Amino acid sequence: MTDTRLTPASRLLEGPRGPKPTRRLSGRNIMLYGTLIVMAAYYALPLYVMVVTSLKGMPEIRMGNIFAPPVEITFEPWVKAWSEACTGINCDGLSRGFWNSVQILIPSVILSIAVASVNGYALSKWRFPGSEVFFTILMIGVFIPYQVMIYPIVILLRELGLYGSLWGLVLVHTIFGMPLLTLLFRNYFTSVPDELFKAARVDGAGFWGIYFRIMLPMALPILVVAMILQVTGIWNDFLFGVIYTKPEIYPMTVQLNNIVNSVQGVKEYNVNMAATLLTGLVPLTIYFVSGKLFVRGIAAGAVKG
Amino acid sequence: MHSVSIRSLDLAFGSVKVLKDLDLDIHDGEFLVLLGSSGCGKSTLLNCIAGLLDPTDGQIFIKERNVTWLEPSERGIGMVFQSYALYPQMSVEGNLSFGLKNAGLPKAEIAERVARAAKILQIEPLLKRKPGALSGGQRQRVAIGRALVRDVDVFLFDEPLSNLDAKLRADLRVEIKRLHQKLENTMIYVTHDQVEAMTLADRIAIMKGGQIMQLDTPAEIYNRPRNRYVAGFIGSPSMNFLDGGLSDGVFETGGERFDISGYPFEGAATGPAEMGIRPEHVATGHDLDGLPIQADVTVELVEPMGSDTQVWTTLAGQSFRFRMDGQAEIRDGDTIRIGIDPTKASFFDKKSELRL
Ligand SMILES: Nc1ncnc2c1ncn2[C@@H]1O[C@H](COP(=O)(O)OP(=O)(O)OP(=O)(O)O)[C@@H](O)[C@H]1O
Ligand SMILES: [Mg+2]
Numbered sequence: 092m093t094d095t096r097l098t099p100a101s102r103l104l105e106g107p108r109g110p111k112p113t114r115r116l117s118g119r120n121i122m123l124y125g126t127l128i129v130m131a132a133y134y135a136l137p138l139y140v141m142v143v144t145s146l147k148g149m150p151e152i153r154m155g156n157i158f159a160p161p162v163e164i165t166f167e168p169w170v171k172a173w174s175e176a177c178t179g180i181n182c183d184g185l186s187r188g189f190w191n192s193v194q195i196l197i198p199s200v201i202l203s204i205a206v207a208s209v210n211g212y213a214l215s216k217w218r219f220p221g222s223e224v225f226f227t228i229l230m231i232g233v234f235i236p237y238q239v240m241i242y243p244i245v246i247l248l249r250e251l252g253l254y255g256s257l258w259g260l261v262l263v264h265t266i267f268g269m270p271l272l273t274l275l276f277r278n279y280f281t282s283v284p285d286e287l288f289k290a291a292r293v294d295g296a297g298f299w300g301i302y303f304r305i306m307l308p309m310a311l312p313i314l315v316v317a318m319i320l321q322v323t324g325i326w327n328d329f330l331f332g333v334i335y336t337k338p339e340i341y342p343m344t345v346q347l348n349n350i351v352n353s354v355q356g357v358k359e360y361n362v363n364m365a366a367t368l369l370t371g372l373v374p375l376t377i378y379f380v381s382g383k384l385f386v387r388g389i390a391a392g393a394v395k396g
Numbered sequence: 397m398h399s400v401s402i403r404s405l406d407l408a409f410g411s412v413k414v415l416k417d418l419d420l421d422i423h424d425g426e427f428l429v430l431l432g433s434s435g436c437g438k439s440t441l442l443n444c445i446a447g448l449l450d451p452t453d454g455q456i457f458i459k460e461r462n463v464t465w466l467e468p469s470e471r472g473i474g475m476v477f478q479s480y481a482l483y484p485q486m487s488v489e490g491n492l493s494f495g496l497k498n499a500g501l502p503k504a505e506i507a508e509r510v511a512r513a514a515k516i517l518q519i520e521p522l523l524k525r526k527p528g529a530l531s532g533g534q535r536q537r538v539a540i541g542r543a544l545v546r547d548v549d550v551f552l553f554d555e556p557l558s559n560l561d562a563k564l565r566a567d568l569r570v571e572i573k574r575l576h577q578k579l580e581n582t583m584i585y586v587t588h589d590q591v592e593a594m595t596l597a598d599r600i601a602i603m604k605g606g607q608i609m610q611l612d613t614p615a616e617i618y619n620r621p622r623n624r625y626v627a628g629f630i631g632s633p634s635m636n637f638l639d640g641g642l643s644d645g646v647f648e649t650g651g652e653r654f655d656i657s658g659y660p661f662e663g664a665a666t667g668p669a670e671m672g673i674r675p676e677h678v679a680t681g682h683d684l685d686g687l688p689i690q691a692d693v694t695v696e697l698v699e700p701m702g703s704d705t706q707v708w709t710t711l712a713g714q715s716f717r718f719r720m721d722g723q724a725e726i727r728d729g730d731t732i733r734i735g736i737d738p739t740k741a742s743f744f745d746k747k748s749e750l751r752l
Contacts, residue, residue, distance in 0.1 A: 284479055284481060286477040286478070286479045286481035287479075287481045287482075287483065289443070289446075289448050289468075289475070289477070289481070290475065290477060290481040290482075290483075290542070291483070291494075292447075292448060292467075292468045292469070293446060293448070293468045293469060293473065293474065293475045293495070294469065294494050294495030294498055294542070294546075295467075295468075295469030295495055295498035295499055296494070296498050300498060304483075304494070305483055308485040309484060309485060
């Protein structure tokens, strides 16, 4: 009844207005959050069990309920895992493996990122004759399963006199990181405007001048990405560590395996859990610390010149 | 003395020839504009002069010195880019001094030159800021400053204003012109904006398909375009073309006979030809008196533009546009008498498309 008296103009004022209301409990949201919760639980539960177990004493563990929180919290297993657990003949815990891994990690990360960023820069901005071929070969490297290269590299390292040494493993990590990292850097530097590069050339900057003064300062976000990739990849590496090094310089992952799989004596689940958590701590910290840096890096890089 | 000379320059990207046997001499202190439609090779030519692209063949001289194989920084050029291309992580001051530091100049000299450039371009208050914190106009000023501090003989501009809005573009255009008057060095300026070209240039080089179609003063290019392409390219709205035949001071088109005996032909002029008339050279009203070519036409469409009005009509069976005063009261369907002064027209050979 009122409708009939409404003039067209006033009718325009009726009806929906302002922001469109969102429905909280739509079928789509239930699906979405349901999936997310299930996935989160799937990953969080084992972690919970590990943490809880690592804080229990052996008698408590033998009672059997793996989900129960510890009645009496003890850090004994952590201390043991770090400094007393036995691997083969040594009984100085994971600490030795930790320091080995650090010594492998730092030079590998620095070397691989340094070489790959220069590669990517050269391939994107200094098209030299054959650069396309070079790039194609590198890209094939991304797809070659590395198992096929294991033995040739053993021979290569032996010929170089690096087999079984720490630097041999550093070299292996650098080589295997090269294709993907180069691709990463090349794509990033390709997105840097050509005119910026030309301006720098007119300003008299050479290959290295442009790399260090113009390109690298702009590359912070991608450097962080590359660092995360390399740190986690190299730290978690097991295969190359076993193959290319010897027991005194085994990385942490290999040592962890030796502790967990040692056949002598009773299985100390709490020590094993603590050892595993200790080994995973480094990549975890990297994610937490650089995650923030990553976001900040992207925000800083978003300013176009 | 020539500031920049280019001798039979060829450049090909793979099998695509972008510059073809190009010759160009630019006088000392000249403001030369390279004008042409997109993809005709303007930027490529500029990059060759700058040394950012290696030519396939030919030579480039700057100040009588063969620079064909020299690095960009050794050529005595400064360049300003369309996207400004400021180093984002450096302050304005850092941007201005980057080239000077690379050249190894003493600190005091660098400071002095940066200060001078900043003063000329009025960017002194911005020196400590990062490019991200500048407006488009300010960024382009800094980009010009970066070329300015280098104290070079030749400035190269690649569409420096095309990322700016219309108002700012007009302002900076005037500033660039002032800068040229003040510095008196050679400037080579790429654009596809006719207004910029006409207002800034001492001479304009019209490019098409990697070749220079005409190199002349703006007035000469406007009044006496050397071929049909240039005639159609220069001028906005663009020139009308009427198809017809020439014989003995008469141009026959679409059944009409125009008396063109006043036109200064350069040689024998007979045979198929096109007559070009600029819309602004068509007379109406009192201006008609004494014009040898007159016709009554029907108005088909009127486009008022404020200061003037564009009228669409048909002349001798062919689409035809002309310009009237903005105050003129005219409507679709009106009949109006127009007149053409043949001395202001241009004639082009139908086949060679060259000016007759
Ligand atoms: N690196 C390249 N590889 C292959 N072809 C190219 C390359 N750079 C330019 N070209 C081609 O060369 C021609 C001329 O390009 P150029 O950039 O000089 O045009 P332009 O006149 O500056 O055009 P615009 O007004 O659009 O800037 C174009 O057809 C372009 O496609
Ligand atoms: Mg261009």
